[in-house]
Amino acid sequence: xxxxxxxxxxxxxxxxxxxxxxxxxxxxxxxxxxxxxxxxxxxxxxxxxxxxxxxxxxxxxxxxxxxxxxxxxxxxxxxxxxxxxxxxxxxxxxxxxxxxxxxxxxxxxxxxxxxxxxxxxxxxxxxxxxxxxxxxxxxxxxxxxxxxxxxxxxxxxxxxxxxxxxxxxxxxxxxxxxxxxxxxxxxxxxxxxxxxxxxxxxxxxxxxxxxxxxxxxxxxxxxxxxxxxxxxxxxxxxxxxxxxxxxxxxxxxxxxxxxxxxxxxxxxxxxxxxxxxxxxxxxxxxxxxxxxxxxxxxxxxxxxxxxxxxxxxxxxxxxxxxxxxxxxxxxxxxxxxxxxxxxxxxxxxxxxxxxxxxxxxxxxxxxxxxxxxxxxxxxxxxxxxxxxxxxxxxx
Ligand SMILES: Nc1ncnc2c1ncn2[C@@H]1O[C@H](COP(=O)(O)OP(=O)(O)OP(=O)(O)O)[C@@H](O)[C@H]1O
Ligand SMILES: [Mg+2]
Numbered sequence: 270x271x272x273x274x275x276x277x278x279x280x281x282x283x284x285x286x287x288x289x290x291x292x293x294x295x296x297x298x299x300x301x302x303x304x305x306x307x308x309x310x311x312x313x314x315x316x317x318x319x320x321x322x323x324x325x326x327x328x329x330x331x332x333x334x335x336x337x338x339x340x341x342x343x344x345x346x347x348x349x350x351x352x353x354x355x356x357x358x359x360x361x362x363x364x365x366x367x368x369x370x371x372x373x374x375x376x377x378x379x380x381x382x383x384x385x386x387x388x389x390x391x392x393x394x395x396x397x398x399x400x401x402x403x404x405x406x407x408x409x410x411x412x413x414x415x416x417x418x419x420x421x422x423x424x425x426x427x428x429x430x431x432x433x434x435x436x437x438x439x440x441x442x443x444x445x446x447x448x449x450x451x452x453x454x455x456x457x458x459x460x461x462x463x464x465x466x467x468x469x470x471x472x473x474x475x476x477x478x479x480x481x482x483x484x485x486x487x488x489x490x491x492x493x494x495x496x497x498x499x500x501x502x503x504x505x506x507x508x509x510x511x512x513x514x515x516x517x518x519x520x521x522x523x524x525x526x527x528x529x530x531x532x533x534x535x536x537x538x539x540x541x542x543x544x545x546x547x548x549x550x551x552x553x554x555x556x557x558x559x560x561x562x563x564x565x566x567x568x569x570x571x572x573x574x575x576x577x578x579x580x581x582x583x584x585x586x587x588x589x590x591x592x593x594x595x596x597x598x599x600x601x602x603x604x605x606x607x608x609x610x611x612x613x614x615x616x617x618x619x620x621x622x623x624x625x626x627x628x629x630x631x632x633x634x635x636x637x638x639x640x641x642x643x644x645x646x647x648x649x650x651x652x653x654x655x656x657x658x659x660x661x662x663x664x
Contacts, residue, residue, distance in 0.1 A: 270294050270295045270296055270380065270383075270384045270387070271295070271296075271387065271391075272296050272297070272316075272317040272318060272383070272384070272387030272388075272390075272391070273296070273297045273298075273299070273314060273315065273316040273317050273318070273387075274291055274296045274297070274298050274299070274316055274317070274318045274319070274320060274383060274387070275298075275299045275300070275301060275307065275310050275311050275314060275316040275318075275319050275320070276288055276291070276298065276299070276300050276301070276320045277300075277301045277302075277303075277304065277307030277310075277319065277320065277321050277322060277325075277330070277333060278300075278302070278320070278321075278322040278325070278349065279302055279303055279322060279325040279326060280322070281302070283322075283349075283372070284300050284302065285300075287320060287379065288300055290376045290379055290380065291379070291380070291383060294380045294383075294384075296383065296387070299314045299316065303325055303326070303327050303328065304325055304327055304328025304329065304330065304332055304333040305327065305328050307319075307321070307328075307333055308328075308333060308336060308337070311337065311342060311344065316344055317344060317345065317386070317387040317390035317391060317394075318344065318345045318346075318347060318383050318386045318387050318390065319333075319337065319344055319345070319346045319347070320347050320349060320370070320383070321333055321334060321346055321347065321348055321349065321366075322348075322349045323348055323349065323350060323354075323357055323361060330348065330349075330361075331360070331361065331364060334346055334348070334361065334364050334365060334366055335364055335365070337365075338364065338365035343390065343393055343394055343397065344390060345367045345368070345386035345387070345389050345390045346365065346366045346367055347366065347367060347368045347369060347370055347382060347383065347386055348361045348366045348368075348369040348370070349369070349370055349372055350369050350370070350371055350372065351371070351372055352371055352372070367386060367389070368382055368386060370382055401630060404602070404623075404626075404627070404630070405627060405630045405631065408623055408627045409544070409548070409627070409631070412548070413495060413544065416492070416495065417492060417495070420488050420489075420491070420492040423488065424485060424488060424489060424492075427481070427485055428485060431478060431481055431482060431485065434474070434478045434481075435475060435478035435479070435482065438471055438474045438475045438478060439475065441471055442468070442471050442472070442475065445464065445467060445468050445471060446468075448464070449461075449464050449465075449468070452464070483514075484514075484517075484518045487511065487514035487515055487518055488515070488518065490511060491511055491512075491515055491547070494508075494511070494543045494544075494547065495543065495544050495547065497542075497543055498542060498544075499542065500540055500541055500542055501540070501541075501542075501543070502538050502539075502540060502660045503538060503539050503540070503541050503543055503546060503660070504538050505536060505538070505539065505546065505573055505580065505582060505654075506532040506533075506534065506536065506573055508543070508546055508547055508550065509530070509532060509550060509571055509573065509582065510530070510532070511547070512547060512550050512551050512554060513528055513530065513554075513571065515551070516528075516551075516554055516555075516558070525567055526558060526561065526567045526568070526569055527567065527568045527569070528568075528569045528570075528571070529568065529569070529570040529571070530571055530572070531570065531571070531572035531573075532571075532572065532573045533572070533573045533574050533575065535575070536573050536574065536575045536580050537575070537580065537656070537659040537660070538659070538660045539580065539635075539654060539658045539659055539660055540658055540659070540660040540661070541635060541658060545631045545632070545634075545635070548627070548628070548631060549628040549631055549632060549639070549652060550571075550582065550584070550652075552624040552625065552627070552628045553584040553628070553639075553650045553652070554569065554571070554584060555624070556624060556625070556650070557569050557584055557585075557586035557588060557648070557650075558586075559588075559607065559620075560586055560588025560589050560590070560647070560648060561586055561587060561588040561589075561647075562588075563589065564587055564588050564589065564647075566587045567587060568586070568587045569584070569585070569586055570583070570584075570585040570586075571583070571584055571585075572585075575656070577656075578655060578656060579653040579654060579655055579656060580653075580654045580656065580658075580659075581651055581652065581653055581654070582651070582652040582654075583649060583650070583651050583652075584649070584650045584651075584652075585647065585648070585649045585650075586647045586648055587646055587647040588647050588648060589647075590643040590644060590645065590646070590647055590648050591641065591643040591648055592643075593643075596641060596643060599625055599641060600625050600626055600629055600639075600641075601622075601626065602622065602623060602626040603621070603622040603623065603626075604622045604626075605619075605620035605621065605622030606620075607619050607620035607622075625639065632652070632654075635654060635655070635658050636655050636657065636658075637652060637653060637654040637655060637658070638652070638653050639651065639652050639653075640653070
């Protein structure tokens with residue numbers, strides 16, 4: 270039979286007998302003679318089933334049970350109980366045990382109960398994996414779809430009038446130049462000054478139109494990159510520049526936040542799905558911007574570097590920072606400190622608490638990770654990408 274089992278019992282003879290029976294039945298077995306080492310063994314061996322004696326000197330089986338449930342360890346827990354102790358059994362089941370085995374037991378019964386518990390755990394573990402994968406897929410697809418629709422719509426609406434603005438600005442400038450030439454000697458000084466002033470203003474219109482074009486292009490580039498779903502060569506420095514352009518295109522942001530880029534040109538290109546990395550970078554940048562909402566100093570620093578093992582992307586802000594207690598929880602799904610406040614004033618839009626969780630998930634298949642540090646003056650998030658992901662011609 271399949272499955273890993275930890276037997277925690279202070280009675281040596283019973284422990285050894287149980288191990289024997291389970292080992293013969295094909296389980297992978299581990300043993301512990303008291304509660305404390307039992308917990309350690311569970312942590313180390315990640316079993317599917319724990320067989321637990323309730324009465325033990327020191328840490329009791331009930332304490333071990335409560336601790337495992339408190340730590341949300343995904344494992345089935347079976348209690349060893351005596352025939353007479355009905356109240357203990359009930360107490361144990363209430364505290365989160367899945368089943369119990371009455372001593373003395375028949376070998377077949379032990380094997381059958383442990384086997385069914387192991388199957389239950391395996392199912393549960395698969396379910397967790399499935400939920401993870403579905404969440405990842407769902408969040409990704411949803412964000413892409415929303416983004417795609419948004420960009421296509423915006424570009425469509427902006428491009429035509431924009432072409433008209435820059436086209437007409439050019440025509441007017443050419444005509445103005447002609448007119449200035451034509452009017453030489455025919456109009457007085459005031460007239461000439463006025464024409465020059467009009468000319469200057471036209472230049473401003475042209476340069477504003479050019480700026481808008483570059484924003485539209487940033488959006489176009491991004492939507493094009495985001496639509497490619499397969500692995501390919503990625504220049505992380507370029508990706509960061511694009512994400513920053515995109516961030517800047519957000520109204521109101523450019524002038525309030527100082528963005529410092531320190532991108533090391535010698536970092537290697539990697540092989541990956543573009544959106545996996547653009548989303549993670551965007552999530553970290555968005556968090557940094559959110560964290561600086563009320564900071565007097567608003568500086569976002571993004572840098573890249575590498576050492577012998579990893580390529581790093583560092584995102585640093587001068588925001589409110591993360592408390593030590595929250596630092597342990599920020600990567601948990603649905604953990605957020607961004608409450609919905611005044612929507613009309615658009616003061617706080619509220620977070621889903623999935624940004625960092627999804628980012629970690631997206632990086633998992635690259636064996637890449639994110640770590641967080643917080644100082645009194647802001648936070649530093651570091652993405653580490655193992656160099657095993659460096660792009661080679663053969664993929
Ligand atoms: N740069 C940062 N500075 C301070 N706190 C941060 C920073 N980044 C993340 N956090 C904290 O971590 C929490 C979780 O972040 P996460 O990105 O997962 O979710 P969110 O930003 O709240 O919501 P969402 O990203 O889904 O809109 C945030 O609510 C915030 O408390
Ligand atoms: Mg976020």
